[in-house]
Amino acid sequence: MPLLRIESLTKRFGGLTAVNGLDLEVEEGQIFALIGPNGAGKTTVFNMLTGLTGITSGSAQFAGRDLGRLPSHRIAELGIGRTFQNIRLFGRMTVLDNVRVGFHCRTRTGMFGALFGTPRARREAADTLERAMELLDFLDLVPVKDELSLNLPYGQQRGLEIARALATNPRLLLLDEPAAGLNITETEVLMGHIARLRSGMGKTILLIEHDMKLVMGISDRVAVLDYGMKIAEGEPAAIKADAKVIEAYLGTGFRGAYAGS
């Protein structure tokens, strides 16, 4: 059984059909890329999967559970974590605290524990701090842990988005254009991180990205969206050669530039 099964998923905003009858299956342990021109409906798919926007029709099942009407925080608890294309960090909180928020759904301390500093609450706080530091270390953010996140340079903000999402301990991680705005070196570092997310942490990854070098380099499988519809799906090599994809998205120049590599 696939970890994520999407069946004829549709989203309409008034007269606009943003996502139109999408079928998709993501297997556990896969790195799956969702590509397509701007406005193709990729982010809308992520928003439906994380409960931030309602599903018009169709269904999405995660580990056998229907995501249909579940609120966002329940979906995060089930094990879907995400990052945002237009970075949405908690700007006036420190880098460390941003990651701490990610641990929210994996910890229990309530008002009583907070007010009276119970041993359990203190243990949990110490444990959260330790694990948050591990994640910051993984994304090379330890030196800036006490900075307000809004003061971080762009590349580190992208990294923090990933660290925060990892703190929710997701089985499936949705990365929305993680390389947007990064330079070549930063993108290579990011590719290394994503590869390690799977090999080291056993995460399944669904990824939206425009950087074709990244997509073709690390994905097991690629689906192409255009005007809300899936126009192709397959292994990276097959997608690169697909006539429809080249016309809708990659452009005819792409064949010359990348076909040989």
Added chain:
Amino acid sequence: MTARRLLSALAALAALLLVPVLITDDYGLHLIIMTAMFMMLAASQDLIYGYAGQLHLGQAAFAAIGAYITAVLMLRFNLSYWLVMPLSGLGTALVALLLSVPTLRLRGLYLGLATLGFSEIVRLTLIMWNDVTRGPMGLPGIPAPTFGSFVFESKASFYYMILAFTVLTVVAIQRIVHSRMGKALMAIRDDEIAARAMGVDSSHYKLTAFSTSAFFAGIAGSFYSVYISFISPDSFKMMDSFLIFAMPALGGMGTVAGPLIGALVLYVLPEITRVFAEYRMLWVGGLLVVTMVLQPKGILGGMRALAGRLRRPRPEPGTD
């Protein structure tokens, strides 16, 4: 370092305990008592707006509810204050919960307007509900709290009572905001959508923030009831809600000392300039505008920036 902090905390506590010994003037002590009560209200207001980011303009209405619960329970049922006081807090928290459920979807100014409307509903209810509140005449003769054979009558005894309430409120709020719950509140303030996607149940936490804050405001109102021993719908006016809202903003939101500094400035200044009668709010307003323009992080933010500049030597020209 911790030893030094403990020592300065003890010194501060000793100074606070000595206040009624040093200030024997009744009016002076009254000002200090009322300032402490407003500090409690300002600190609880800060939990909703400074930390959870929910625009709330009705903290005085919460205080009024707590004050009336105390007055009615003590006058009608002759219950002990030490039972009535927590009940007033809990009752106010319950009303806040009922208010927050329908306003959960409102954000920013719309929420502010709803809380303003709620304040007006509270005021009108207190005026109209004659059987219980005696309407505009108010409720006089609220009995003094007793503890064994000790009766809280002197200004000094009320000073110690409100000192304990305010210190406990500030400590409780600090513990909350530094906990898992506090991080969730701040996450909602900074980006509610992202907070939800990270597993924070934003509805739950908004309700908790409102009712927790109302609990403390209700206790402050309860204190006012027994301290003044008379309450009326005019005891906590809409103007007080605005002032309480402005206190953390002026002092520095989301900090320990900010709401306290703000309460000190915004309660004491208008009070000691009563001689100027209705003009006093004019320059209080002016002060607010000037502070917000010059130092958006409030008085505390300004002092911190100044301290940082004094401590750090200016970089040599050309080394940058």
